[in-house]
Amino acid sequence: MSGTARIEISAVSHRFTDKPVLREITATLTERRIAIIGANGSGKSTFSRLLNGLLVPDRGRVTVDGLDTARDIKAVRRKVGFVFQNPDNQIVFPTVAEDLAFGLKGLGLGRAEREEKVGQMLARFGLEALAAQSAHKLSGGQKQMLAIAGVLITAPSCVVFDEPTTALDLRNARRIAEVISGLDETAIVVSHDLDLISDFDRVLVFDEGRIVADDTPGPAIAHYLRLMQ
Numbered sequence: 001m002s003g004t005a006r007i008e009i010s011a012v013s014h015r016f017t018d019k020p021v022l023r024e025i026t027a028t029l030t031e032r033r034i035a036i037i038g039a040n041g042s043g044k045s046t047f048s049r050l051l052n053g054l055l056v057p058d059r060g061r062v063t064v065d066g067l068d069t070a071r072d073i074k075a076v077r078r079k080v081g082f083v084f085q086n087p088d089n090q091i092v093f094p095t096v097a098e099d100l101a102f103g104l105k106g107l108g109l110g111r112a113e114r115e116e117k118v119g120q121m122l123a124r125f126g127l128e129a130l131a132a133q134s135a136h137k138l139s140g141g142q143k144q145m146l147a148i149a150g151v152l153i154t155a156p157s158c159v160v161f162d163e164p165t166t167a168l169d170l171r172n173a174r175r176i177a178e179v180i181s182g183l184d185e186t187a188i189v190v191s192h193d194l195d196l197i198s199d200f201d202r203v204l205v206f207d208e209g210r211i212v213a214d215d216t217p218g219p220a221i222a223h224y225l226r227l228m229q
C-alpha cells in the first residue's frame with residue numbers, strides 16, 4: 001500500500017467523563033501534510049486517535065477510504081499507522097531488527113522478503129549498526145526513528161504522529177522533520193512545534209474540542225497565536 005488516504009470525520013463528539021472533549025467535528029482530510037495545533041487539553045491527541053481507530057467516537061463516524069473505524073478496524077490499521085509521542089509505547093521486541101520484523105508479521109511474506117524489508121528500513125533510518133542491539137538501550141532520538149520505521153515497514157498510506165519532536169533535542173527534532181518531509185505517505189502531525197509544520201499543506205487549530213481554524217500555515221498559526229494571548 002502507499003499513496004494517500006481520504007479520512008472523513010462526520011459529526012464526531014466524544015467525552016471521557018462529563019466534560020465533552022470533542023464537539024461536533026466534521027472534516028475531510030486528503031492533503032499530504034496536515035498539522036493539528038492548539039492549546040494543551042484542546043482535544044488534539046483524542047482527535048488523532050480517532051483516525052486509525054485507537055479510539056471510536058461516542059457520536060458520529062470516522063471513515064478511511066470508506067472503511068468505518070468502528071467496524072473495519074483491521075483494514076483501517078493497515079491504511080493508517082500511528083506513531084506515539086513516547087516510542088517506548090510501541091517498541092515491543094528485544095532487538096532493533098526483531099522489533100522491525102514484528103511489524104511484518106501476519107502480512108504473509110516469506111523469510112527472505114521480511115529480512116530484505118528490515119534491512120531496507122535499517123538503512124533508511126541509519127540504524128544498521130544497531131540491528132542486534134537492545135531496542136530499549138537506544139537514545140531517545142534513535143528510539144523515535146525506530147518507532148517511525150516500525151510503522152512505515154507495514155506500508156500504510158497515512159501516518160499519524162502525536163507530538164513527534166516534543167522529547168527531542170534540536171538535532172533529533174530536525175532529523176524527524178526531514179523524515180516527515182520526505183515521506184511518500186500522507187502525514188497528519190499533532191504538534192506544538194510551529195517550525196515543524198510551517199510548510200504543511202493544511203493546519204487545523206483546535207480550541208476546547210472544536211476546530212476553530214482550518215487553513216494554510218500562515219493564517220492558521222496567526223489564529224493560534226491570537227488564541228494564546
Ligand SMILES: Nc1ncnc2c1ncn2[C@@H]1O[C@H](COP(=O)(O)OP(=O)(O)OP(=O)(O)O)[C@@H](O)[C@H]1O
Nearest residue numbers: 016017021038039040041042043044045046047206
Ligand atoms: N483517557 C482519558 N480519560 C479521561 N480523560 C481524558 C483521557 N484522555 C484525554 N482526556 C482529557 O481530554 C481532554 C483533551 O485531552 P487531549 O490529550 O486530547 O488534549 P491535547 O490537545 O492533545 O493536549 P496536549 O497538548 O496537552 O497533549 C483533556 O482534558 C484530558 O484530560
